[in-house]
Amino acid sequence: MATDIKVTAHAVEAATVLKLLPTRPRLLALGEPTHREDALLDLRNELFQQLVEEAGYRTIAIESDCLMGLVVDDYATTGTGTLDEVMARGFSHEWGTLAANRELVRWMRAYNDGRPASEQVRFAGFDGPLEIEAAASPRPVLTALHGYLSTRVDADLLPCTPETLDRLLGADDRWTDPAAMLDPSRSIGQSAEARELRLLADDLVALLDAQAPHLIATTSPDDRDRARLYARTATGLLRYHHWMADTSPARMTRLCALRDVMMAHTLLALAERGPVFVHAHNSHLQRRKSTMRMWQGPVEWWSAGALISAQLGADYAFVATALGTIRHQGVDTPPPDTLEGLLYELPQDRDRCLIDVPKLATALGDARPEPRVSPWFGYAALHPDHLADIDGIVFVKDVPQR
Template identity: 60%
Template sequence: MAALPARPRLLALGEPTHGEDVLLDVRNDLFRQLVEEEGYRTIALESDCLAALTVDAYVTSGADAAGADSTPADPGGPADPAGLDDVMAHGFSHGFGASPANRELVRWMRAHNEGRAPADRVRFAGFDGPLEMSAAQSPRRALTALHSHLALRVDTSLLPCTALELEDLLGEDDPWTDPAVMGDPSRSVGRTPSAERLRILTDDLTALLDAHAPPPEDGREQEERHRARLHARTATGLLRYHAAMADPTPARLARLLTLRASMMAANLLALAERAPTLVHAHNSHLQRDRSSMTMAGRRLEWWSAGALAHSRLGEEYGFVATALGTLRHHGVHEPPPETVEGLLHALPADRFLLDPRHLSAAPPTPRPSPWHGYAPLDPAHLPRMDALVYIKHIPEGPKWWPTT
């Protein structure tokens, strides 16, 4: 922290692969230190932003999974742990709830918050959209929550539609979440007349939310407003994403990746407005450089969420990448000496933190990856990292992440 040019509002810790609890243990240790020594109060993971409300309610108030959509009134903080299994099952996306390290993080946060005033409690957030690799969720949850928030606070004559009209336009959830849409744009409902009408109504509801400001001294109402803004961002992003899923042109995949990154960045910036936050995700989502991948035989490039957040926050965005040496249970053995990982692997420590500027003369050869689930460090990105974590060996741990 002392070496950074400014105290980050967002301190991003990246990982080169998912599913390894050693990397998440490092993250947990860092978050505890940031909370205890630097005043950080929020951790944000690469997980569904709406599902994460379940976890946040659990760690801040003792609410179980059923209480995630309302702000708890209990001022005393978490009670005795209960319902942790449900929280892990429903509060994470992408399979992350099965991680023992994520479970330990949630358990620690709840214990830390015990008996603390609301302003001193640590918070949990997801910053990804309600998206999976094969499908996106219906906008129903976000859009109906936004409408309900406004219906309780403004003259109903100002609302652009009724709750019943929303339900009629949304229809059944199955067409929205149909996994076959990823391979067949013609199956998407994202550009139907109902979906187009929903996009207009979402814009109108968001404008109405922006025009209604609660008193600054009303902490509970301010919290409700933050939640409503999250629902507004999510409904807008999901409807854009579904419209892009209906795109039959070659630009479709690149557009989907760009929209996901934009949703992530908007959530990160909203978190930065509230409190200093530790962010954890794949390196590719947090780096300042353009991200890229090959999909369906085409190279796709887009600006990551980290690059977008950095463009707004400047020095208040910090990025720490993680690189690793061996991941033998996935066929990743000692790195070649002509790579950055090979240079670091020759050092005596098993894990360490270093300033990338010390690697200005590092080998420029990228490391090859024998396994699709691991992304080696790109030497060209070193000048735009604030720090680098290196872990020499990743032992085989619990198999909670799908690797195929």
């Protein structure tokens, strides 16, 4: 079978990826099956640079806080701050400590230097300001949205004053209490104040929409984009906090789903300004439902990729990444009857390759590889049942330790 599969493998290059697709997608997503591996991030960087230089892509969006990402974008486009400051303040999940992310930001700043704004590359985080153990206070986005509107529309149209927002929000540590993830009673998301804030946020978003002709005529595209980001994030956070206080069995399913809804909305907004290269975990980008085993049992929800694909069709493409070994994490040579095991037997000169999935399906015929079971929780193997919903596979034979 390895001889048949050999013809499905190609060099990992942007041009080759695009040849697998019927059209240049507005959102081209590259998934990864594990986080914090610089070898995978180096590959991401290479593809993004090629997509910029050869295919007209101008934005990269990664699985990081959408608000913190504004710090990176400001540096990349205008040089605001220093590289050290940006790496410390511009990434969530401690992504700023990774060498490949630092190299990405450095390259973007160098590429943009001296170029007009229309030709510059842009950076975006598309995750919400969330962690698995907590969610941020909605204060920054609610006050920013209110501030944007208060300087541009009649005061009588605003649903509340800044003082009202401040009183309802209260202390930020009430919102960010990490104990609320395991104990819903610690969340204030269904308090009287939170309910009133949800109504006010809805009114602020409606005002933003109602004043669109005036705002388009009087503010810059970047200012409007940020106001829309604040609006999406404010309503998304308040919705997330509401369900953090839920005690039903569906609580974690709702929270996982709401996180990916926020991701999808941000990616769709980014795609309005041009083609976007997206990088995140496979589970956030796949077209099939995502699953995770959590403390209360298995959870299943539609990913951001599934939501976007349903809306954009061929304007969304998903290339998954699969791995052979991560020996420093105890992930050794894959069993030969798994999908990764079959790909691992490709010629030794291919440390990484791009797999044409339709040709792979033909090569497999009626054979169905067994699902791989990873000995390490941090690596999610590619399930062979997902092949029909994947546009391509980047296979990395061995992930080295750094």
